Amino acid sequence: MPDLDDVVKEISRQEWLQGDVVLSDALAPHIPDAVIANQLDGNLPTHWVLVSHSCTVHARKYADAPIVEWIACKLVKKKPFGKYLNALNPRQLQIPLGEKLFLDLKLQRRVWTSRSLLPTLERSPDGVRLDQDQRGTLVYWLAHGYTRVAMPDKLVERLKKYNDDNTPFGVGVQVDAFLEKNAQYLDSAWVSFFPKTELDATTEPYEIGFRFLVKREFVRQLPTLQAELADALAANPHHDEGLILGEAEVTPLQDFTMLDAQDYIRYNVHDWLSLGEEAGED
Numbered sequence: 001m002p003d004l005d006d007v008v009k010e011i012s013r014q015e016w017l018q019g020d021v022v023l024s025d026a027l028a029p030h031i032p033d034a035v036i037a038n039q040l041d042g043n044l045p046t047h048w049v050l051v052s053h054s055c056t057v058h059a060r061k062y063a064d065a066p067i068v069e070w071i072a073c074k075l076v077k078k079k080p081f082g083k084y085l086n087a088l089n090p091r092q093l094q095i096p097l098g099e100k101l102f103l104d105l106k107l108q109r110r111v112w113t114s115r116s117l118l119p120t121l122e123r124s125p126d127g128v129r130l131d132q133d134q135r136g137t138l139v140y141w142l143a144h145g146y147t148r149v150a151m152p153d154k155l156v157e158r159l160k161k162y163n164d165d166n167t168p169f170g171v172g173v174q175v176d177a178f179l180e181k182n183a184q185y186l187d188s189a190w191v192s193f194f195p196k197t198e199l200d201a202t203t204e205p206y207e208i209g210f211r212f213l214v215k216r217e218f219v220r221q222l223p224t225l226q227a228e229l230a231d232a233l234a235a236n237p238h239h240d241e242g243l244i245l246g247e248a249e250v251t252p253l254q255d256f257t258m259l260d261a262q263d264y265i266r267y268n269v270h271d272w273l274s275l276g277e278e279a280g281e282d
Contacts, residue, residue, distance in 0.1 A: 004062035010119040016057050019135035020050045021128050026121045027070065030113050040109055045072035047103065047128055048111075050118075051142055057115070065115055072109040075128065076102055082180035086188060087141035088268050095134050096184065103128070105138075107145055133215075144268065151191075152198045155206045158242040171243060174232045175210060175267075182225055185218040187253045190264035192246075202242050209246035211264060213253045226250040 024044045036042060050057070052068040059065035076094075080102040084094040095103045123129070130138065151159075159172030179189055190211040199206065212229065214222050229250055 004116065007116045007119060008058070008060060008062050011115070012058055014119060016050070016054075016118050016123075017135075018050060018052060018054045018057065019130045019138055020123050021073070021130065022048050022050075022121050022123055023125060024048065027111070027113060027117075030117060031111050035111055039111060040072060045109070046075040047073040049073050049103070049105065049130070049138065051110070051138070057118070062115065067112045068115045068118065070111050070113065071105050071107070072111070073103040073105055076104050078102075082183040083176075085183035086186060087137055087144055088179060088183065088189075090141070090145045090268065093138070093141045095130065095137065097128065105141075107142075140266075144266070151193065152196065152206075154198045154200065155193060155208070158206060159208075171208075171233065171245060174235070178212075178229055178232050182228070185214055185221050185225060187213045187215045189213070189267040190256070190260070191267035192264045199242075205242050205244045207244045207246055209264075210248045210267065211256065211260065212250045213256050214250060216253055219252050222250055222252065 048070040080094040093105045193208045
């Protein structure tokens with residue numbers, strides 16, 4: 001067994017970081033059969049992504065962090081499902097690698113291995129790797145599973161309603177559809193609402209606003225996206241029932257400031273507005 005101090009030094013020398021990717025076969029010999037059967041439904045993934053925080057990966061004392069955590073990734077050759085992009089769903093994430101190529105991650109498909117294994121592994125031998133923005137999305141998605149904030153139930157009921165045939169409609173449904181269609185252009189979506197409490201009386205309205213932040217490389221799409229959003233919301237005839245819809249704007253990512261973050265929270269449809277049907281999951 002290698003000297004553990006040397007292991008830590010080698011991990012640092014190789015510059016291992018959260019978000020690094022290895023092939024399935026790299027970890028397969030180190031995962032118990034029972035874990036593969038129970039955690040992974042009996043099937044190994046195509047890749048693994050290291051999800052332990054980089055500070056943990058580089059902990060100076062080996063005994064402070066003897067194990068590291070991985071999440072299984074499946075390389076899929078088709079167009080990703082919009083509701084799983086940008087950490088919109090807290091349980092499943094799809095990271096696009098090309099026009100019809102993505103990594104599919106499910107939060108519960110995770111394993112742990114010895115940290116001493118890292119220096120023996122080869123990262124991204126097939127070219128599958130995450131860029132800095134994708135690593136940021138991964139980090140947010142991991143944290144969001146524990147920190148997501150729910151809207152008041154009464155607000156949810158006003159954002160998403162149902163026709164007699166159980167078809168959903170409302171502002172939330174329109175926003176959901178907009179996000180699903182345009183997720184590849186957006187960095188994130190944010191929502192502001194007041195009051196933060198339950199309003200039992202339908203005569204008392206909630207004030208609500210949305211901000212959709214466009215990725216830097218797609219800023220030229222902003223006018224088109226804004227027009228599409230306006231058309232979608234205008235086509236919804238029920239937005240004034242118990243709601244006061246304020247701003248609903250598509251803006252450049254860099255225009256969203258810390259002051260905005262005091263009034264807005266990250267908007268993730270599946271936290272509180274899941275439509276139940278998650279077609280395309282498989």
